Amino acid sequence: MQSPLCLLFDNDGTLVDSEILLANVMAELLPQFGLPFSAQQYMEEFRGIRFYTIVQLLEERHGVWMEERFAALEAQMRALMEKRMRAQLNPIPGMPGALQALAAHPKAVVSNGPEHKIRCALESTGLSDHFGDNLFSAYTLNVWKPNPALYLQAASAMGFAPEACVVIDDAAVGVEAGLAAGMQVIHLNHFPDEETTPEGAIEIRHASELVDTVARLSLSALS
Template identity: 70%
Template structure:
C-alpha cells in the first residue's frame, strides 16, 4: 500500500486549475439562444457549473423545445470551437495554482474532468500547467462516465495505481465534490463563492489555491497519526 506521504492528487480542470468558468458561461450565454434555448451566463454560474454540456442542453430542452439530433451536434461543435478560441486568447490559471502545484511537486497528480480531452489539453497548454500532469488526463468523454458519478474518480485512481482512500480530490464544483466523497476519497473543495456555497460535510473547504499545500500537509499528518 502507498504511504500517506504519496497521496495521489486528482484535480478537476475548469474552475479548479484554470479560470475558464466565466468564459464558458459567456460562450453558452451567446450560443444557446441562437438555437432557441434561452440562457444567460449568470444562469450557468448559478445552476450548471461543472455539469456535462449535454445535460445542460437536455434540461433546457425540457423547459423550452427539443433540438433535432443534427442541431445538437451543430450546437456542440460551435460551442467547442468558440470556447477554444476564447481559451487560447484569454485563459489564465486560477490565482495561486501554479505556485501551489510547484509546492506539491512530490505528489503524483492527474486531471479528472467532465470535459473532453482536447479541451483539457487546450486549457493546460494555454496556462502552461501541462508539465505538472503530462498525459495523466482522465476525461469523462473518454471513460464514458460523468461527475457526479463517483466512478470517474475511481477509474482515474485505479489507472494511477491508488486506492480511493489514498487519493485527494481537488474540485470547485458541487458535482465534483459530491463525486469525490461518494468515491470514498479525501476531498478539498476550492470554494470560490463562500458567501453563496457551503462546503459539504466530509470535505475540506478552502477559498484560495495558496491554501492547498497546507491543506494537503494537514491531511497527510492526520492520516499518519
C-alpha cells in the first residue's frame, strides 16, 4: 500500500497567525535603529523573507548601515517577538481541525525562522503534537526560501521523494521554493485581491479547504 503524502508546512502565516505580530514588532524597532518601516510595509512587501535580507534591503534603500548594530537589533526583535507570541499568538483559523483530520499524513514544519521561534509558536498555539521534532529551520540548515534546498532537505530527512511531498505555504517565497523543488504546492492565499497564485500551485483561501485538497492530491498520486 502506498504511503500517504508527506505534508511540509510553512509556519508563520500558514500554521500560526504571527505575521501581523512580527510586522508590528518590526515597525516598533526598526525606526529606532534609523530604518523607516511600517507594519503595512511588511505585510505588502516582505512577508516570509529572512529578517537579515529585509534589513539589507532597507539599508540600501535608506543609506543606513547596520553591520555593527545588527546583532543588537535582531536580539531585541527576537525577544520582543517571543513575548508577543506567548501572550497573543493564535493558530490560523481552521488549521487545528485540518491538522487533526490529516493525522494519517507524515508532517513537518519548514520555516525561514529560527527553530526556537518555531517551537515557541507551536507551543503557544497547541500545535506541537502534530509535528513532534519534525522541525526544519533555515537558520539550522543555512538555506532560506525561495531556495528550494530548504524543502528538499526537509523531504530527504523525512524519507520522501519530492514528488511525494505537498508544500503548504502562504508566502510567495515559500510557494516559489516548493515549485522549484518539484513538489505539489498548496498556496494558502490570505490576500486573493492583491496576490496571484503562481501557475502550478493550488490556491486555497481558508485552512478548512486543506483536507479536501490533500485528499484530491492523494487520489491523483494513486492513479
